Amino acid sequence: MADDSKVSEKPPAHYLGHRERLRERAAVGGLSALPDYEMLELYLFRSAKMGDVKPKAKALLARFGSLGAVLSASLPELMSVPGVGEVAALELKLVHELAQRIGREPAARRTVISSWSALLSYVRVALQHEGREQVRVLYLDRKNQLIMDEVCNHGTVDHAPIYPREIVRRALELSASSVILVHNHPSGDPTPSKADIEVTQAVIAAGRPLSISVHDHLVVGRDGVVSFKAKGLI
Structure with missing residues (x-):
């Protein structure tokens, strides 16, 4: 007789442990070695404490075409991407604003x-x-x-x-x-x-x-x- 408990078991979600592996790769190999979508993933971890954010990161790049264009997009444009809520959109706009302020510093000094x-x-x-x-x-x-x-x-x-x-x-x-x-x-x-x-x-x-x-x-x-x-x- 078959063991029903084994038959009903589901394989673990493919993304389990992905965050830890990605952070480890970033720490060992450096952030510059990561592709753009993984850079976005790392940042989106801040606003999404659980779950797989890779589809969201890839959807953002597909929608806007580049990492710079993602950060330059407006809040409504970012939130038009499935899965991107107000919190994640604000986090991305924060990065853009910080980059602008850093770029402004040498000219202002x-x-x-x-x-x-x-x-x-x-x-x-x-x-x-x-x-x-x-x-x-x-x-x-x-x-x-x-x-x-x-x-x-x-x-x-x-x-x-x-x-x-x-x-x-x-x-x-x-x-x-x-x-x-x-x-x-x-x-x-x-x-x-x-x-x-x-x-x-x-x-x-x-x-x-x-x-x-x-x-x-x-x-x-x-x-x-x-x-x-x-x-x-x-």
Whole structure:
């Protein structure tokens, strides 16, 4: 007669012990050796104390295309992925915010213009993977120190309005002497458009009577960062 207790036994879930094995591999081989989905898994362990998070990590990468794009996604976009709740989405946005603040530190500690590589690194972290156009303005004092970095507008996948008078008004409020305009091209190609060039000239014209200059306009894409000044467009 068959032993019913043995017949009814189910094999253990494939993911049992996976967390411990993944943490051990990370400790022994280093985090840099892990693929992106396993990096996401490790972080998602924080918000999901039990269960298999590998499908969730892979679904996030499939939905957004890259690790950077996952972290740049908005809360509603992250929560649209099956299994990703508000807690997990907030945890992921926390990583993105920390990365931006770390990237901002070198530029904020020194004269912005002489810290050009730090500035370019910061704007790439902030905007490279944004799915919609975003306009930021860096307000500088007379010594080119960063006073404020503000997001002044969000747009669509291919357009974000820039209002020259509002930028100049804000510069006056902050006692800024110059600004650096920054926006992204979600298409990935940072080549300035005709509209980008025209609106930059409009900001320059609005600021000139008040001695507020446009030091540069940076366009960020996945393929790099284009400087208007370096291209001779300012």
